[in-house]
Amino acid sequence: MILLCGIRTESPLAMVANALAERGADFRIVHQRDVAHYAIAWESGRDGVDGALRLGDETVALRDVGGVYLRLMDDTKLPELADLDPETPERRHARGFHEALFRWTEVSPARVVNRADPQGSNGSKPYQAQLIAAQGFAPPPTLITNRPADVLAFRERHGQIIYKSISAVRSIVKTLDDADLDRLDRIAWCPVQFQAALEGTNIRVHVVGDEVFPTQIESTHVDYRYASRHGGKTTLSAIALPPDIARKCIALTGALGLSFAGIDLMRTAAGEYYCFEVNPQPAFSYFESNTGQPIADAVARHLMAGDGGVSPTP
């Protein structure tokens, strides 16, 4: 059996559910908004991990779960619960259920897409950049500093540079312009990350197991994700990657402990490939809807391949 955990109507989860249904897979949706009707109890002991998950009138033996797709939202923000006091029985039950479910996914022998631990590298971009470089992809030249003079020297060396957060918080890319220079001394109290602005074509590569789905992105803005918000336009199209780049993408995903990832590449005019970052929980629906790439079906097949098999436990 396969569990899809999240909100039933959320696009990536709904698309994977449709793909599983078309393939006749045995799956259940753990719909967070129905949490009042759910219960879970499990144990990790000398004989392994086992327990039971009750979904309404049905009870699922956790040992029978072979695949899990996680798209959980913050349960404290569920519409049914957000306005309740945290100490109400409803909120306490929801919190306890989600915590127990999440902890089970971290130790279950099922194929989990993706466990939490391997997703952690995305919380530090320069840390992840070093892991990316170890797999043969060049990250953009990067400087993190709190000394304005070093930023100016970095800009002198590389021409146009961008700045963005070091962590995953407020992750918006901006070009360092003259107006920014007027307030550059403010970096003194907290170091900031700067990178050489590369010229080229953005490519998002979704990797599912050993399959790759590369999408070329043409945008009017530096950070294509926010182009429409600022009156710009983004066009997506499916492309093919050189075999060695595709292999590197698969290897990088595996090296990070992931089985599903969204990798952001840039191809320069000289044909070099740079890797900006790896998203461990890609909302692929935007790309599938615009290109027709069968990413959801690949996720479904990946989950089905784990169902009945055993994937590595943490």
Added chain:
Amino acid sequence: MVMILHEPGDASASWLAERFAALGRPADIVTSADLDTAILWDHRIDGDCASVAITLRDGRELSSAAAQPIVNRLSFVPFNAMREEAGRDFGYAVQEMFALYLSWLHAWPAPVINRPTPQGLCGNYRHPSVWTTLGRRAGLPVRPWRQSDRDAPDIAWQWAPAEATAIALGDRVLLPPVLPQAFGDGCVALAGLADTALLGIDFARDGEGRWEMTSASPLPNLMLGGEPAAAMLAAALA
């Protein structure tokens, strides 16, 4: 010279510095308070090369160009100085600094025990259920972990009983005499599965007096290992 990074008040770190000195390996002590007030940060990544230079307020410099081995006992990023400057951006600034510490400690070109992880600056602070699961895979008898929707989510982080603690470092282990010596291989295997060089592994007796693993930590009380623990660390960093 070995550098010991630690929080103020870390008795294990102070004790280790004394033992290193007694072994003829004086250590350079850098506390999180020293790092909190560092005046210059420079961390670069270019291709597969990464560099770090941190200038402390007292003039000392931590530089990857002259990297010392590190005993890393930082549990979290220091933020007292930042709290004063950041205002409403404080939470964001803490996330930024954690991301920076994770990266520079990972980039440090000399041995670091323990290397940082996204789940903890001196190693992965795993949930007890994960330690239990890894302990079983390592061949150790484990205290079962049970969890349900009826449990308070934070109950997991309460103190686990520890009547005895083994200290594993690489392929070596220091077992207290009360523990079965047969646990040694399991402790080394657990540290390997956890990808954690230095690991404290806690044990307690069940109701029938049988020893079972109850938890583990990448930040063990080194004094429990006595002189052999200090010597083991010194050798690993030599």
